[in-house]
Amino acid sequence: MLRLYVVVALSFSLPVVASPRQGKQTYAFCAVCHGERGEGNHTVGAPQIAGMEEWYVREQLLKFQQGVRGTHPEDIAGMRMRPMARYLQNTAQIEAVSAYVAALPTLKSTSTLKGSWVKGEVHYKLCIACHGADGKGNSQLKAPALVGRSDWYLLTQMRNYKAGVRGNDPKRDPVGMTMRPITMTLDEQAMIDVVAYISGLR
């Protein structure tokens, strides 16, 4: 009886370690929307996530889980993602699936928008300080890479920040809030143009 108790107590106190196998197993669930190769699915609004930075995947999963993202009534796509993040049970599982997503080879994204690359280049000057001239992001500023992401998804997120649908919680999401003032300076066409420019970056 005592021995059984010790075994049970031990199994609960053992540190949870992220394993590659756990990442793969967990990802099978994500693949339903984000695709086997992380290529995304426009119809359900799930973006391409293959090769996304590990730290960024982790932070967004935590934001969805904690209800910092995907709770605004107008955020239909975010609300689709939120229960999926809540399904992840512990830090180890989040770490494992983030590592798995980051290790998926980055795919070329196909353009779905018609914008002016030339005008977009001018607007993109506003973005360089954080996302880099090459669009590869800056982990120190928590600004993700924008290259390799689906253009329709980038546009949706610009609109979301502008409308206060994402990055609207000063206490819990100061990082997300940094995007709001920038999007406020851009109208719809300017957002389309800047996304067209980003899609053309290699």
Ligand code: HEC
């Ligand atoms: C039911 C469909 C569905 C499933 C299953 C799903 N997602 Fe998502 N995911 C979405 C949608 C839709 C979005 C876009 C949300 C938005 O527009 O804000 C999203 C967004 C994301 C983002 C944010 C990307 C970014 O650029 O900010 C990450 C990261 C992500 N999902 C990872 C995962 C992981 C990891 C899993 C598995 C644990 C998963 N998703 C399962 C639908 C899904």
Ligand code: HEC
């Ligand atoms: C002051 C720094 C800063 C500047 C300038 C900036 N961004 Fe961001 N951007 C961020 C940060 C930080 C995030 C991550 C926010 C979060 O976690 O929600 C982000 C997120 C984004 C996202 C969401 C990406 C995703 O995968 O969901 C898009 C799209 C984006 N930025 C586009 C732009 C564009 C286009 C510009 C220029 C017009 C720009 N940003 C300028 C800091 C910046």
